[in-house]
Amino acid sequence: MKRMLLFLFLALLLLSLGFGGGVFAGRMWMTPEGGASGTVIEEPGPVFFVGDFISNLAGAGSHVVNFKLSMEMSSPRALEMISSPNWLARVKNEVILLAKDRVFEDLTNAEGILSLAEDIKRTVNAIMPPVRDKVPVIRVLFEGFVLQ
Structure with missing residues (x-):
């Protein structure tokens, strides 16, 4: 029983770390400020x-x-x-x-x-x-x- 609880706890821990890391990586590298897209938005002229x-x-x-x-x-x-x-x-x-x-x-x-x-x-x-x-x-x- 202890093994099963430990296994379940580790699985949830790894799942949450993976999800959190994915969200962090997505925000870090996939936003215009992050750098991967590197899109420069041109200011409109008069x-x-x-x-x-x-x-x-x-x-x-x-x-x-x-x-x-x-x-x-x-x-x-x-x-x-x-x-x-x-x-x-x-x-x-x-x-x-x-x-x-x-x-x-x-x-x-x-x-x-x-x-x-x-x-x-x-x-x-x-x-x-x-x-x-x-x-x-x-x-x-x-x-x-x-x-x-």
């Missing part, structure tokens, strides 16, 4: 609200897209540049032209919306001068997106 857009879509049917657009800029200087009325008017014009070229079916899934965002980013970076050898727009962000 964000500029471009505006609300409503546009008819190309193709058959009378479909409309309505979205709020912001852009993450590469630097405060790029933010200052895009917020000037001259650049803002050109950027808004390009966004409207890009949205008008889309058809309803293109924008019914996330892939199509991401494609529009990438096209907007590429076009705006093409018309605006670089800031310290960097493109001005890092990311295009939709704050709202409705298809009708």
Whole structure:
């Protein structure tokens, strides 16, 4: 009987040490602070609200897209540049032209919306001068997106 209690006690002790060691190792090496994943999270740049857009879509049917657009800029200087009325008017014009070229079916899934965002980013970076050898727009962000 004593042997069985001793065996049961040792089994529970080893099980709890193994579980505790596994939890400790997981927290130590599998968290971003620990080092194994080593993921560096990039701080967002300054964000500029471009505006609300409503546009008819190309193709058959009378479909409309309505979205709020912001852009993450590469630097405060790029933010200052895009917020000037001259650049803002050109950027808004390009966004409207890009949205008008889309058809309803293109924008019914996330892939199509991401494609529009990438096209907007590429076009705006093409018309605006670089800031310290960097493109001005890092990311295009939709704050709202409705298809009708």
